[in-house]
Each structure stands twice: as C-alpha cells, then as structure tokens.
Amino acid sequence: MRGSLFRKNLVTALLLAPAAAWLVVFLVLPFVAIAIFSVGERAPEGGYQAALTLAQYANLPARATAFWNTMVLAPVGALGCLLVAYPVAYYLALRAPQRWRLILLALIVIPFWTSLLMRTYAWMYILGGRGIPALLAYVGIEDLRLINTPGAVLLGIVYGYLPLMILPIYVSLERLDRRLLEASADLGATPLSTFLGVTLRLSLPGVMTGFSLVMILLLGEYLIPTLLGGGKVFFIGNALVDLFLQSRNWPFGSAIAITLVLVSVVVLIVANRISTRLSGARRVDLI
C-alpha cells in the first residue's frame, strides 16, 4: 500500500520535474536576479553595482508618463482587438458552414507563424509614403501621413494580437448550446435580446480570457509603438529597453520590471475574478 503510494508520488514528481526545472531555471532564477538588481545601484560606467537600497523604487515616478501611457494603451488596444475579433469569432462559430470553418480558422492562425517584427515592418511600408499615401495621391489626396500616428499604432496592435482574441471567444461560442438560442426565440425574445441575453453573456468568459491575454502582452509591448509610432510615444516597454540597452541603468530597469510584473499579476487576478463571477453566476445547463 505504502509502496504503491510512494511509487505514485515518484511518478508524479518525475512527470513534473522537467516543467518544474524549466520554470526554476528560466523564470524563478531570472526573477530573483532582477529582484536583487532592483535594490542595487548603477555602476559608474553603467550596469549593476551591489547595494541594498530602495532608491530605484523611490525613483519610479521618473517614468510615470510611461506607466500612464501603458495603462491607457493596454485596455484601449485590447478593446480595439475585441471589437474586431467578436464579429469574426461569432461568424466562425455560429454562421460559417462547417466545411469552411477549419480553413477559415487556419487562415487566421497562419499569419501568426511569421514573426511579429516582420509583420509590423510590412505595415511600416504599407502605411509609409510609398504605400497607401502614394495610392491616394493618384486620386488627388496629397501629402497624407499615416505612419507614426496613434492610429497606426492602434492598427498595428489590433492586427498583431487579433488571433489571441478571436480564438478564446471562438471556443466559448462554439461550445454554446444552440438549444438555448431556440428556447430564447420560442419564449418570444427578439434576435437582439437573444444575443445580448444569451449569446453574449455565455461568451463572456472567452471575452475575458482574450481581453486579459491581449492586455498582459500589451503591458510589455514596445515594438509596435517604436516602429509604427516613430518612437514618439513612450511606453513602459520602451522605458525598459532604453534602461537596459541605452543608459544601462540595470537596477532602475529591474525595479520597473518588478513593478510591471506586479501590475500584470493584479490585472490577471482582477480579470480572473470578473470572469469566474460572470460564468459562475450565469451558468445555465439544460440537462
């Protein structure tokens, strides 16, 4: 009895060992290193110098604008993604013919195989002076500037993160029990109130998953604002890149990184709470 329990535990431990080792080496240890850096000082020539001080954290207000910009970009970008993604997911899950569904899903996922950098660089040329503005010049709209505008950044974000929003919403809509829709219609609800009262409500967990996924990634985003925004709008990701690669103030960069991780955790917890409340309170099963 005891032997078999021990063996069971051993098997579990062995099965978990690779993942645990991976997490310790590539997540926990770097995090500890960053935590240690964050209470250190910048060496005279840049880099890290051992110390025990909270000065880096006290200096956080020096990047307040970057934090603020990020706190605006992340929800706005996620909302933009949501507005585009929901109709697509709805069509895929409830309207698209069965035999097309897989192909359409594949078409959404395939661009994801190309690196985000490449796809964003492509947008640089599409929005740049030899792209869309050059076409518009043919019809008499001259000197229009699309690149390096907030609109370009939003476009890049929505484009880049769209699949991450579509897929969870698609999954939640796909599992939707169609009989609920029929029941709603039988009971005299209009299509609109069926959508609002049944479809939308039941897909909210998927929406929250997609929203928090995109939002967490956007909290660290720096590539799209740099390439499509001309580096004029400064996000916390940009601040981190500059602190590590330009001014080489590793301790201050580490303090910001730790703060960013904490903010991300808070966002995740809040999203999780909302998600469980929405799905838990309103679960309706016919059987």
Next chain:
Amino acid sequence: MPKSHRDGLPISPDKFVDQLMRLKRGSISRRDFLGLTGLGVATAVMARELGIMPTPAFAAESLGDRMSIATWPNYHDPQTFENFKAETGVAVEVNVFGSNEEMLAKLQAGGSGWSLFVPTNYTISTYKKLGIIEPLDMAKLGNFDGKSEDARFTAEGTIDATTYAVPKNWGTTGFAVNTKKLTKPMSSWKEFWDTAMAEGDGRTMVHDYQLTTIGNALKYYGYSFNSLKQDELAKAEELLLKVKPHLFAVSSDYQPGMRAGDAWMTMCWTNDGAQLHRDIPEIAYVLGKEGGEIWTDFYAIPKDAPNKPAGYALLNYLMNPKVAVKEHLANGAPSIDARVNALLPKEVLDNPILYPAADLLKPLEFGAAATLTDPGRAELMARFKSA
C-alpha cells in the same frame, strides 16, 4: 575513405527506407548511426569545442567556418564578406546596432558572440576601463599601416601606447534635408530646430540617441556638444520638449522615412547623407555652422570573442586598401588611410558631403566618453521621449 560527390547531399527516399530496414534488422554501423541522426557532426563540433578530441597543432590558428561582427546599418559592402568567405571559408554573420550604448550593453552582459565590432571613438576608453576589449596583436595585422593613417582621427584607439582599436572611417553628424519639400536654404542647427517647429512640422526626425540629439540641441544655443553643465542641459531640454510634438519620429533608422518621402528632414550621419544624396539628389546634407560632432569609427576585438583568429583575419582583410576602397564606395564614409584615398575616384574626394570645407570642420567636436555614460543626459533623453 574516398569522398564521394554525394556526401552532404540529402538522403534519397529509397536509400532512407533501405537504411531504416537495416536499422530494424539491427544492423547498423556507427557511421550510419551518426550520419543518420546528425550526431556525427554534433560530436565533431562538441569534441573540438570542449577539447575532448585533441586538435592537431596547426589548428590552433584555424579560422573555423563562421564568425560574427557587430556594426552599423548600411555600413559595409555585402560583397566584402562574400569575398572574405570565398578566400577563407569563414562565413560572416552581421549584427546591426542602433547605438554605441546598445553595443556596450551587450558586451557588458557578456556572451555577445562577436569576434569583431565597430565602436565609435568615445567608447574605447570605457571598454578598456571595463576590461572587455582585447589589446590588438599588431603582428597579426600586416595590412595595417599606422603611418598612412591621419593621426587626427586615430588617437582614441591607442591608450597608454597600447592599440585597442584601428580606424575604419571618420564622419560628421549633420542633417539631411529634402530640398524639394523644404526649399528655404539652411546652414545651422538653429535653423534645423526652428524649421522643425514650422515648415517641417510633422516631418522632422531626430536620433534615438542622447549623444547627438541632446548635443545638437545644445548647439542651438552655441553650447558645447559635450556639455554636462546643468543650466545648459536645462536649456536644451526646454528646446527638445518644445519641439517634441512637432516631430515625425525619434529614431536612428531614418533612411526609410526619408526615402519614402514621409520625413523631409533628419539628423544624419555622413555615410547616410552620402547614400541618400546619391540615390535621391534633392536630399542635401548640411553641417550646422555652429559646430556639432565629428567622429571616427574603429574596429576592435572583444576579449571574449569566440573566434579571435577569424576576427583578426577579417580585420586584416579589411585593412587591405584594395578591400577598404570598396567599403568606402559602398557606405560613403570618408577614409582615414592615405593609401585608400589614393585609390578613391576624384569625384568621391571632391564630394563635400564626405570631405566638408575646412571652415565647417573646424568647430566640430569629438564626442567625449563622459557624454555617453552621463546618467543625467540619459534621464533627460527619457524625459524627452516620454513627454
């Protein structure tokens, strides 16, 4: 074993099935196994890297088959590396950087993997202080001739009579203007900043580099490019914050914007100015008459270079005037080596972008090491970028 021409070719389906069946029967030679799994190559590499199998003595100077160089965008003739590979068998991987700080950060962090890199004059003393660059073994650089180099540009490569870096080319930091879009002739940094807020509104780029962006803002008031004085930097910051909303971009990758016509004016290094003007004649290169920056880019070898023999070999190759002349023709930066100048066509030597008039060169300053590493300037730049 005789080497067949089929060695190294992908295995054919028939042969693969054949091998597989033999495998199933349990008959497989060690060579087959290693060949099939690719472990043979891996073991050979590992053995050499880890020193498991002794390498013959002559291999001490073996160049290997690959190396990596860190340099600047649009800075070399790609053919140079192709030719080097044809001559030595060493493939060169080119890493491109946006700023000296970025290079410094990578080297400081360790394990950059570069066997040669291209630092600018003001960084070399810092690299030496941090002990991360190699004192050069001049015996391995037979093609280098110190006497033919213009001493004005080479001084910072040598510290306490030890040479840590040899020069690649020099240049200036001015600005490029699309004269079709901005027709008013300009000749100063004051005009650059004022135009950025007027006719050049939404069409002007500044470097994503504190050294030049702050330095050239300081020039608006006639202060030193390298100033670290609080009150002078405060004035520069005031100007930068005022200009910020009018800018097209804060980026050191300004060629695409200028070429596409999205940007009409940008802070610009000599070689980019020469390339832009060569391809789009209406783009002019202007040096501010108040002064600004003059610089030299060097070649140096990191202390932790994984392939020092190849690093030296490529450096020596690049010091050959016949090779260097092609580099200068491609990247458009002026040469320091009299032997190279003798080979350059007359129209290059007469190009005022590359070789500006003496009165324009006189007020220019070399960037200082303290300017680059100053934390105050770094924070100023962060405030400018986040404004």
